[in-house]
Amino acid sequence: MSSGLPARIPTVSLDVNTPVSPPYWALLERELLRAQTDACQEFFARYFDERGYLRCVPRWGGDDGPDDAAENLLNWTLLHALGAPDVILDLYRVGWEGHLRQYTEAKTVEVPLARDGMYYREFPVMFDWFHHGEGFSAFFLQGLSTPDDRLLRQRMERYAGFYMGEDPQAPNYDPQHRIIRSLFNGSRGPLLRKATGLDWAGDPIEVEGRFHLGHGERSYAEMVAHFKDYNDVVGDHPLNLAATTLGVLAYTLTGDEKYRRWALDYLDAWVERTRANGGIIPTNIGLDGTIGGACDGKWYGGVYGWGFTVEVPQTGELAHRPAFQSRTHYAFANGLLLTGDMGYIQVWREMYDRVNAHARQEDGRILYPHMYGDQGWYDYTPEPFQPGAREVYYWTMDPADRERVADDPWFAFLEGRRTDYPIEALQRDLAAVHDKVVGMRHDTSTPDTRLSDDMNHLNPATTAALTELMLGGLPTGRVGYPLHCRLRYFDPARRRAGLPEDVAALVDGMTADTTSVQLVNTSQTAARTVIVQGGAYGEHQIERVQVEGQGGFEVGHRAFVVHLAPGCGTRLTLSMHRYAHRPTMGFPWP
Template identity: 65%
Template sequence: MLTGYLFLVLSGPRLPAAEVTLRISTPMTPPGWALLERELLQSSAQACEKFFARYFDERGYLECVARWGGDDGPDDAIENCNDWPILHALGAPQVVQQMFKKAWSGHVRQFTEAKTVEVPFARDGMYYKEFPVMFDWQHNAEGLSVFNLQSLSDPYDRNYRRQVRRFAGFYMNEDPGAPNYDSQHKIIRSLFNGSRGPLLRKATALDWTGDPIEVENRFHLGHGERNYQEMLAHFKDYNDIVGDHPLNLLSSTLALNAYMLQHEGKYRKWLLEYIDAWLARMEKNGDVIPSNVGLDGTIGGACDGKWYGGTYGWGFSVTVPQTGEIAHRNRQHWGFIGFANAYLLTGDDRYLEAWRKQA
């Protein structure tokens, strides 16, 4: 889902409102549609309460098998509350906000405590410093959906504002343990990135799938795999992750969120620097966004010069293990979110025109 990529409301310093007095003296019966809307909000909130009571414990931990992976990883756990911030922002009772904030806090603790045995980079915790240790931005962004939308109704929460700045800093070289960004070549250095930095080797099926797990007669996996071997087979060709990829443009939402707190210029500067570098690559590549940029900044540099190469790239087609069918799993179009973030900050149509040319 792309819910987590919606742009956030401006949450800068409060400005004094002009004093206006409205006098309403004529009674009015609420229209039927308004009453139905209120009933819908109330009914949805009640459903959320029942769900929360059934599937979350008193700590805000989801009652689940805590796993790492692209099939059933941390992002899937918190996605159970994906639209709750929107529900609250539309006017649902305060209890909805209380639940999704508790779920987010519990989620961070739960997956900081959860550790892998075989996946090497998550053996000390799947989350580190409240953020995924390193994964792709399809899954990172999905796991941030609830967090990103909190500012629709609670942008002044101190912990939220602290986390917004911390997360943005992982991509601005503010944390020496997370050297994700190369400011010389203006690239994020790997498709796998996060609070422990980039993964600078080919990824394995294990990296994507997570530790072995018994599936038969226990779970119905969303991608249709029937056992752990098919889970591994699903990801066996997801190897070429070194270098930058359009999916990483989704990380610019972190800088956008941080800028909207108090308009600190460094966040705007980084966001536009990164998006402008991608805009230049599109222009150099015949107005088509490349799906791999090497560590030296060259288009296709980590995929034998193939601008369309890489995991989730233009040419990324794989075999579905349980059916033998070919599936086309390119994700470069998700990069539009980064260009839309730049447009939101500047109003400059060239960020949208680049994608019109590509259509």
């Protein structure tokens, strides 16, 4: 991996003068950007006030807390980075600044953790990274559009400092044992006692007849009961690996090596623990650094851990909630992004085999375990244990990993099958935007009968299809990790991130070392220029470009320039060296 930053300005360019009729997928992409822009403006006017405060009853907790409020801006920063108009970024900024102020002012009465404010120093005072990641997902992608924003850099460095042992008010990190000391952590440090249902549920609130709770609770008592077993938070937990995203992003914004070193050192500690635990990541590390040390020696202990099965208060049924399984693989990809070392992904993928080795046969069927507790392996299902298999294949491009996601329509499209997938996916997301607008216009709630998560499903920013098709990337969702994609685009005329006006892009083929993309200028009157970059953060080297029906040329850089004449387009095949460079947020110009 290149240790320095090569010249940011691409020196190789291509002129495209071949007329093409705008393909249907290209028109759908542009329409989806336009429709979301209009819908997001309507959504903002409906649910935010002029200060950027969310029009709701602000509360603390795992049901409807600050993270849910922030999720009403989910995907907005990515939408702008894809090419949506600047109004999306402008509204996001108003909403984000309002969010930070609103939840700094909001205080609990009975919950001791947030009596002086739910946020302190513009960050949650103390909660888990499952929720931190959800709440900060939009913020974590802001740098794709505003890498030179001084306030963004200051915040990212401050937040990273909370987890690097630099901040005496936030002693979350123990550098001797290389642990984050509690599942509950934040700007006021770690919670070093058992958590209670009150800590998780928030202050008492009127429910019946006024609010509809996301977990189906019918009363405040059921809200507390939902979290009654969410107690074991002391010690480190794999969900805390999400904090490495702060190190990654602070590094990409500043180039300061200390952030990269900390993220890798903490991640490497978890690699060592996983290997010491027989190749299966433990879900509790004691304050003394021992596996299971805060859970009576049980490596599978802890809230959201391997053995975290709880009772649903409304029904009495048991529910399995090993939340680490849906997020932690992204942390190992942070290691890949910082080093180019595929060994980080190998740690997670090897765990599939370790767990599935405990499969058993019942009635002629093979069943695979997904949980582990005092009784041993349990929660056997016909589906093999393989959380994150889609992402793992995306990172490795190993045929053995492809077999785990055999039915994935996007991958089938990239392999030359499922040729209808782009139209299908874009139409699906357009329909979703339509349905959200209809839902918003039929919403009869008022701010005092509205919780922070009530509007989440109406947020019109719908970027999954565009991320796959335009960027050849993994949809970011609300996991709180960096963007992973083959290509990104920049508009040098407007000096901003995203595709220029009228331009559409379709990544229609990917292998471990090639990427094929169609670029089309749908304008019949205006020429457009686009910079094509390898990777979200310039991490991929573009070695050579082959122009369909013509010759090829060498690039040897993170990026190159394409000049598209009016109504013209082309298909390019890029030979690439993935993860060749250290990541940077910097734009490809001075």
